Amino acid sequence: MADQYNLGALPKRITGGCLCGKIRYEGHFPDNHDFKQNSGTCQCTQCRRSTSHLFFMWHKVPYSLFKWTASTDTLKNYYCSKGNARGFCGNCGTFLYWRRESGPNINIAIGTIDPLYLFGEGWEDSGGEVPKGGFGRALANSCGGHEWVRNEIPGVTDELELVGAGPRGRGERVEAD
Numbered sequence: 001m002a003d004q005y006n007l008g009a010l011p012k013r014i015t016g017g018c019l020c021g022k023i024r025y026e027g028h029f030p031d032n033h034d035f036k037q038n039s040g041t042c043q044c045t046q047c048r049r050s051t052s053h054l055f056f057m058w059h060k061v062p063y064s065l066f067k068w069t070a071s072t073d074t075l076k077n078y079y080c081s082k083g084n085a086r087g088f089c090g091n092c093g094t095f096l097y098w099r100r101e102s103g104p105n106i107n108i109a110i111g112t113i114d115p116l117y118l119f120g121e122g123w124e125d126s127g128g129e130v131p132k133g134g135f136g137r138a139l140a141n142s143c144g145g146h147e148w149v150r151n152e153i154p155g156v157t158d159e160l161e162l163v164g165a166g167p168r169g170r171g172e173r174v175e176a177d
């Protein structure tokens with residue numbers, strides 16, 4: 001199923017930020033970036049509580065290609081487990097990312113990516129960078145898999161089409177260290 005998933009146009013970069021706008025970021029994708037393997041979800045209780053949603057949907061990018069583009073004065077990290085940062089804005093509360101600090105990547109919270117990239121809001125003014133409709137399928141396909149599906153909610157999170165796109169329960173890892 002995952003192999004047939006049509007990603008549509010692929011972005012070279014994304015920008016995003018928190019709800020109040022104090023925190024802004026930009027992430028670039030390497031030429032060989034796998035847009036399927038780097039899109040996934042987690043239903044562990046830690047991710048549920050910190051995102052306050054049924055699951056955390058992320059897109060993973062190399063931390064070396066990720067940068068903050070505004071002040072990080074309000075950026076806070078919360079450590080539920082050692083070495084694993086959950087970033088959020090201390091002003092507006094937006095959850096921004098999960099990151100294993102010893103690892104090479106940052107798992108960006110999908111909902112913080114700018115509307116331009118997610119669904120093409122204002123694409124006409126992007127100078128050709130963003131097509132009509134944006135890059136939502138490339139960014140949020142979740143074909144990379146789903147962690148902690150033993151926490152899935154019967155009849156709810158196990159029946160969502162997006163959650164069905166990738167392998168289920170490939171790892172009960174990462175957050176539970």
Ligand SMILES: [Zn+2]
Nearest residue numbers: 018020089092
């Ligand atoms: Zn904020």
Ligand SMILES: [Zn+2]
Nearest residue numbers: 042044047175
């Ligand atoms: Zn999790």
